[in-house]
Amino acid sequence: MSKRGMLIVLSGPSGVGKGTVRQAMLQDKAQNFKYSVSMTTRQMRPGEVDGVDYYFRTKAEFESEIANDGMLEYAKYVDNYYGTPLRYVNETLASGTDVFLEIEVNGAMQVREKCPDGVFIFLTPPDLVSLRDRIVKRGTDDEATIEKRLEKARGEIKMMQNYDYAVVNDKVGLAVHRIEKIIESEHLRVPRVIDTYKKMIGVVR
Numbered sequence: 001m002s003k004r005g006m007l008i009v010l011s012g013p014s015g016v017g018k019g020t021v022r023q024a025m026l027q028d029k030a031q032n033f034k035y036s037v038s039m040t041t042r043q044m045r046p047g048e049v050d051g052v053d054y055y056f057r058t059k060a061e062f063e064s065e066i067a068n069d070g071m072l073e074y075a076k077y078v079d080n081y082y083g084t085p086l087r088y089v090n091e092t093l094a095s096g097t098d099v100f101l102e103i104e105v106n107g108a109m110q111v112r113e114k115c116p117d118g119v120f121i122f123l124t125p126p127d128l129v130s131l132r133d134r135i136v137k138r139g140t141d142d143e144a145t146i147e148k149r150l151e152k153a154r155g156e157i158k159m160m161q162n163y164d165y166a167v168v169n170d171k172v173g174l175a176v177h178r179i180e181k182i183i184e185s186e187h188l189r190v191p192r193v194i195d196t197y198k199k200m201i202g203v204v205r
């Protein structure tokens with residue numbers, strides 16, 4: 001029987017660079033994981049493509065997916081639904097390929113309940129001043145909104161206690177390298193590889 005893929009979950013406060021790190025990881029041809037495209041009810045931004053960045057759906061469509069047990073997890077974030085379609089994740093893991101999710105903290109905790117053998121990684125800013133700078137640099141928020149986002153970010157950073165790894169995003173390339181090393185090490189954990197050694201050591205599971 002082929003080995004099941006590993007589920008990798010990346011979260012972090014808004015503006016820390018999750019999207020940037022994810023893009024950089026996807027461009028690394030040496031990576032073997034598949035990115036799970038999320039579903040959302042938020043407006044498409046310029047340059048985004050349906051089915052690539054997100055599956056953009058109406059609220060009614062999203063709620064019907066929830067009702068049909070089609071979501072691995074979902075959360076409301078700033079008045080919109082975001083969620084992970086279940087089928088793609090199941091099929092990809094079953095085929096032996098790793099799946100990478102980039103999701104916010106509440107959704108990640110739902111995944112932790114359902115998939116306790118997943119790898120949960122929290123991306124952190126080097127400090128709050130850098131986080132503020134990144135939120136400002138990204139663009140459209142006024143001063144009051146930036147303060148609100150930072151307040152929310154502090155609450156999100158507290159959730160790091162529920163993750164397996166904390167990775168600082170000081171430089172994108174370094175953050176990617178750290179995540180890749182985590183994935184490599186996780187693949188070598190004994191519970192994941194023991195079946196491979198069955199014949200050698202006579203373990204029957």
Ligand SMILES: Nc1nc2c(ncn2[C@@H]2O[C@H](COP(=O)(O)OP(=O)(O)O)[C@@H](O)[C@H]2O)c(=O)[nH]1
Binds near residue numbers: 014019077
């Ligand atoms: N729970 C959950 N959160 C998601 C999912 N997809 C994206 N998110 C999170 O939703 C938040 C908002 O995403 P987005 O609207 O793209 O804005 P931005 O990433 O903050 O620029 C981010 O924290 C994402 O990580 C998902 O499938 N499930």
Ligand SMILES: Nc1ncnc2c1ncn2[C@@H]1O[C@H](COP(=O)(O)OP(=O)(O)O)[C@@H](O)[C@H]1O
Binds near residue numbers: 014015020134169171
């Ligand atoms: N390591 C980094 N150093 C400096 N700026 C960064 C770094 N990573 C991301 N950024 C910048 O921070 C801003 C927010 O990044 P983004 O990926 O949109 O964050 P998130 O998806 O976590 O909300 C973007 O302008 C991005 O270019």
